[in-house]
Amino acid sequence: MHIVVCLKQVFSTPQVRINPETNAVIREGGEWIINPFDEHALETALALKDTVGAKVTVITAGSQQAEAVLREALARGADAAVLLSDAAFEGSDAWATAKILAAGIQKVGAVDLIVCGKQTMDGDTAQVGPAVAEFLGWPCVTYVRKLAVEGTTLKLERLFEDGFEKVEVVLPAVLTVGKEINTPRMASLKGRMAAKKAQIAPVNAAALGLAPESVGRAGSPTRIVKMATPPKKTGGIKIDGSDAAAAAKTVVEKLRELKLV
Amino acid sequence: MTDKTQFSGVWVFAEQREGVIASVTFEALAKGRELATKRGTHLAAVLLGQGIKEKAADLFAHGADKVYYVDSSALAGANSDALTAQLAALIAQYKPEIVLGGSTICGRSVFPRVAVRAQTGLAPDCTGLDLDASGVLQATRPAYVGNVLATVVCPEHRPQMATLRPKAFKKGTPTAGRIGELIEAPAAVGDVKTKVVEVVRDAGNQVSLTAADIIVSGGRGLGGTVHFSLLTELAKEFGGAVGASRAAVDSDWINVSHQVGQTGKTVSPKLYIACGISGAIQHAAGMGSSEFIVAINKDPGAPIFEIADIGVVGDLFTVVPALIAALKNR
Ligand SMILES: Cc1cc2nc3c(=O)[nH]c(=O)nc-3n(C[C@H](O)[C@H](O)[C@H](O)COP(=O)(O)OP(=O)(O)OC[C@H]3O[C@@H](n4cnc5c(N)ncnc54)[C@H](O)[C@@H]3O)c2cc1C
Ligand SMILES: Nc1ncnc2c1ncn2[C@@H]1O[C@H](COP(=O)(O)O)[C@@H](O)[C@H]1O
Numbered sequence: 001m002h003i004v005v006c007l008k009q010v011f012s013t014p015q016v017r018i019n020p021e022t023n024a025v026i027r028e029g030g031e032w033i034i035n036p037f038d039e040h041a042l043e044t045a046l047a048l049k050d051t052v053g054a055k056v057t058v059i060t061a062g063s064q065q066a067e068a069v070l071r072e073a074l075a076r077g078a079d080a081a082v083l084l085s086d087a088a089f090e091g092s093d094a095w096a097t098a099k100i101l102a103a104g105i106q107k108v109g110a111v112d113l114i115v116c117g118k119q120t121m122d123g124d125t126a127q128v129g130p131a132v133a134e135f136l137g138w139p140c141v142t143y144v145r146k147l148a149v150e151g152t153t154l155k156l157e158r159l160f161e162d163g164f165e166k167v168e169v170v171l172p173a174v175l176t177v178g179k180e181i182n183t184p185r186m187a188s189l190k191g192r193m194a195a196k197k198a199q200i201a202p203v204n205a206a207a208l209g210l211a212p213e214s215v216g217r218a219g220s221p222t223r224i225v226k227m228a229t230p231p232k233k234t235g236g237i238k239i240d241g242s243d244a245a246a247a248a249k250t251v252v253e254k255l256r257e258l259k260l261v
Numbered sequence: 262m263t264d265k266t267q268f269s270g271v272w273v274f275a276e277q278r279e280g281v282i283a284s285v286t287f288e289a290l291a292k293g294r295e296l297a298t299k300r301g302t303h304l305a306a307v308l309l310g311q312g313i314k315e316k317a318a319d320l321f322a323h324g325a326d327k328v329y330y331v332d333s334s335a336l337a338g339a340n341s342d343a344l345t346a347q348l349a350a351l352i353a354q355y356k357p358e359i360v361l362g363g364s365t366i367c368g369r370s371v372f373p374r375v376a377v378r379a380q381t382g383l384a385p386d387c388t389g390l391d392l393d394a395s396g397v398l399q400a401t402r403p404a405y406v407g408n409v410l411a412t413v414v415c416p417e418h419r420p421q422m423a424t425l426r427p428k429a430f431k432k433g434t435p436t437a438g439r440i441g442e443l444i445e446a447p448a449a450v451g452d453v454k455t456k457v458v459e460v461v462r463d464a465g466n467q468v469s470l471t472a473a474d475i476i477v478s479g480g481r482g483l484g485g486t487v488h489f490s491l492l493t494e495l496a497k498e499f500g501g502a503v504g505a506s507r508a509a510v511d512s513d514w515i516n517v518s519h520q521v522g523q524t525g526k527t528v529s530p531k532l533y534i535a536c537g538i539s540g541a542i543q544h545a546a547g548m549g550s551s552e553f554i555v556a557i558n559k560d561p562g563a564p565i566f567e568i569a570d571i572g573v574v575g576d577l578f579t580v581v582p583a584l585i586a587a588l589k590n591r
Binding site: 131159163165227240245248250258 | 342366378413455458459475499523569575
C-alpha cells in the first residue's frame with residue numbers, strides 16, 4: 001500500500017495579528033510548525049506502515065522553508081517527501097491548493113490512500129482534503145476517528161455532530177482526520193539524523209504540467225478583499241462571587257432579563 | 262470564466278438527518294431570503310432524501326419560494342458521495358447564482374467537493390454575508406483561529422458558494438401555511454463508492470455541542486472528572502450541553518468530543534458559561550462568537566473576563582451550586 005499524507009506548515013497562531021494600517025498579516029514571536037491535525041494524518045499513515053506495511057510519502061505545497069515539515073515527517077518514519085514549490089503557486093486559495101496537491105500526487109504515481117488533516121489553523125477552511133479527492137475523482141471520508149484495512153476495503157468510523165457512522169470504502173480514497181484518531185509519535189534520534197541528509201528537490205508548476213495561470217492567485221476562484229481584526233469584546237460587568245448566592249441571583253436575573261433562561 | 266448572466270436565484274442546501282432538518286438550514290434560509298430580496302431574485306431550498314417530501318412545507322414556511330426535491334434511497338443518510346453528485350447535478354441544470362449551506366460536518370464534507378465539480382469558489386464557515394451592488398457575495402469568516410476576520414469574494418465564477426457557521430445567523434419566524442413551488446427532480450447520485458453500514462447516535466451526548474443554544478464548559482479549575490457532574494447538573498437546569506477546555510480533556514476528565522477551541526469544536530451558542538477556564542486564545546477561538554458569555558473564575562486577572570459579558574470572580578465550587586439553586590427556584 002502506498003499512502004500519501006498532505007502536510008501544511010503553519011505559524012503557531014496566538015501571535016498572528018493584523019496590522020491595522022496595512023491590513024497585512026503580522027507573524028511574530030511564534031514558530032513554524034506542522035499543522036496540528038496533520039500530525040494525526042501522518043500518524044495514521046505511520047501506524048498503517050507498522051501494522052499492515054505501507055510506503056508513506058509526505059507532500060506539501062508551500063515555500064522552500066516548508067521543507068522543514070517534510071524533514072520532521074521523514075524523521076518520524078515517512079519514506080519519501082515531495083515539496084511542491086513555485087512562485088506561480090503563491091496566493092492559491094483552497095481550491096487551487098487542492099488542484100496543485102492533486103497534480104503532485106498524480107506525479108507520485110500509484111497511490112492507494114491519501115490522508116489529510118481535517119482543517120488547517122491558518123486557512124481554517126477544511127476544504128483541501130475533500131477537494132483533492134474531487135480533483136482525482138476519488139471518494140472522500142471526512143472526520144475519521146478509527147480505521148481498519150481489510151484487503152482493498154477500509155472500515156472506518158467517522159464522526160458526526162451527534163454520534164458516529166460506520167462506513168466502508170474501497171481504495172483508492174481520501175480521508176481527513178482529527179485528533180480523536182491517535183496520538184502522534186515523536187521522531188527518533190536515528191530518524192532525525194537520516195532526515196537531515198535527505199535530498200528534497202522542489203517540484204514546480206511546469207513539472208506538474210500546470211499552466212501558471214491555472215494556479216496561484218490567477219487560478220483561484222476566491223479572493224480575500226479585506227482582512228480585519230475582529231471587533232474586540234470589551235468585557236461586561238464583573239461581580240464579586242464571595243457571596244455565591246447573591247452573585248448567582250444577579251446572574252440569573254440578568255439571564256432572565258435577556259430571555260436566555 | 263463563467264457567463265454570469267445565466268445564473269440566478271439563491272439556494273439553500275437543506276441538511277437533514279433522519280428527516281429532521283438541521284437548524285442551520287433555517288438560519289441559512291433567513292439570510293438567503295434577505296439576499297434574494299436585495300438581489301431581486303427568488304429563494305429556493307434543495308431537499309435531498311427519501312420519503313421526506315412533506316418536509317418541504319417547513320422550508321416554504323421559512324421563506325423558500327421553491328423547493329427542489331429529490332427522492333432516493335442513496336440520499337437517505339448523509340452519504341457525501343451521493344449528496345455531492347446530486348447537488349452538483351442540480352446546480353449544473355438550474356444554475357443558481359448563490360448556494361448556501363451549513364458549516365456542519367455534512368456541509369464541510371459536501372460543499373468543497375461540489376465547488377470543484379461546479380468549478381467555482383467556496384467561502385467556508387462564514388459568520389457574515391452581504392451583497393455588493395453588482396451581486397458579488399461578501400463573505401466574512403474568521404481565519405487564523407479567530408484572530409483575523411477575512412472578507413472573501415468569488416467575483417468571476419458562479420455559483421457563489423458559502424457555508425454558514427451554525428448559530429452565527431438568526432432564524433426567521435416561520436409563516437405557517439406559506440406555500441411555494443415544489444419541483445421534483447430525478448435522482449442523479451453518480452457512482453457511490455462509500456457505503457454507510459451503521460449510524461450510531463452518541464447517547465451520552467444528547468445535545469450536540471454545535472447545535473446547543475446553551476453550553477456550560479469546564480476547565481482545569483474543575484480539578485477532576487468527578488466535578489464535571491456539577492457542570493452536567495448545571496447544564497441540565499439550562500437544557501444545555503457540556504463543553505470543556507483542552508486542559509480538562511488532556512487531563513482525561515472528559516472525552517475529546519466535548520473540547521471547545523482551536524483544536525476542538527467551534528461553537529456560537531446563545532449562552533456560554535465558562536467555569537474554571539482561563540480563556541486562552543485557543544479556547545476563545547472556539548467560543549468567542551457566542552452571543553452571551555458568563556465566566557466564573559477565581560482569578561480576577563483571567564483573560565476570560567475580557568470577553569465575558571458577566572464575570573463572576575469567585576470559587577466555582579460555591580458559585581455553580583448557587584447558580585443551580587437559583588435556577589431551581591425560579
Ligand atoms: C496548538 C494548540 C491548540 C490548542 N487548542 C485548544 C483548544 O482547542 N481548546 C482549548 O481549550 N485549549 C486549547 N489549547 C490550550 C490553551 O492554550 C490552554 O492551555 C487551555 O485552554 C487552558 O485550559 P484551562 O483554561 O482549562 O486551564 P488553565 O489555563 O490552567 O486555567 C484554569 C483556570 O481555572 C481557574 N480556577 C482554578 N480553580 C478555580 C476554582 N475553584 N474556581 C474558579 N476558578 C478556578 C484559574 O484561575 C484559571 O484561570 C491549545 C494550545 C495549543 C498550543
Ligand atoms: N499547502 C498545503 N500542502 C499540503 N497539504 C495541505 C496544504 N493545505 C492544506 N493541506 C491539507 O488539507 C487539510 C485541510 O486544509 P484546509 O482546507 O486549509 O483547512 C490540511 O489539514 C492538510 O492535510
